[in-house]
Amino acid sequence: MTGTRRIVLLSGPNLNLSGQREPDVYGTASLDEHVAVARVAADELGYLLEHLQTNHEGDLVEAVQGARGRALAVVINAGALSHTSWSLHDALAAFDGVVVELHLSNPAAREPFRHTSVIAPVADGSIAGFGGIGYGLSIVAVHRILEQRRTR
Numbered sequence: 001m002t003g004t005r006r007i008v009l010l011s012g013p014n015l016n017l018s019g020q021r022e023p024d025v026y027g028t029a030s031l032d033e034h035v036a037v038a039r040v041a042a043d044e045l046g047y048l049l050e051h052l053q054t055n056h057e058g059d060l061v062e063a064v065q066g067a068r069g070r071a072l073a074v075v076i077n078a079g080a081l082s083h084t085s086w087s088l089h090d091a092l093a094a095f096d097g098v099v100v101e102l103h104l105s106n107p108a109a110r111e112p113f114r115h116t117s118v119i120a121p122v123a124d125g126s127i128a129g130f131g132g133i134g135y136g137l138s139i140v141a142v143h144r145i146l147e148q149r150r151t152r
Ligand code: DQA
Pocket: 013, 014, 015, 077, 078, 079, 080, 081, 082, 102, 103, 104, 105, 106, 107, 114
């Protein structure tokens, strides 16, 4: 991995409807607005942010595989796949950079099927329940973890 300090931000199924679907749960900001917040934080801290939204599990798996050796971190809001996708779990387990699991809502405070995340065990940590604020926080978290690793 030479030069570019890249962070890959991944948005899973239905995240493209952010701002339109269940605004009482997910807020009124669009995904583009959330990504813009993450991009400002990344710019400020000296990272290149690459974003992909897809409604397809396999595309997310391929994006995580594609981050191998190219990105320092993956920040992922996998939507409902967070609760079900073992293939995403395995792909993230094979990624050797920082992994941050991100959610707009707080799944732990919602329906029981959202209480389990199958990607949490392969993430460095999770940011959930802060709405759009989480997008900026996730980039700061990546930066701090990388700094910590560098100085250890
Ligand atoms: C979500 C939470 C998931 O449970 C849900 O399926 C989503 C969005 C969030 O950002 O709060 O699609 O990941």
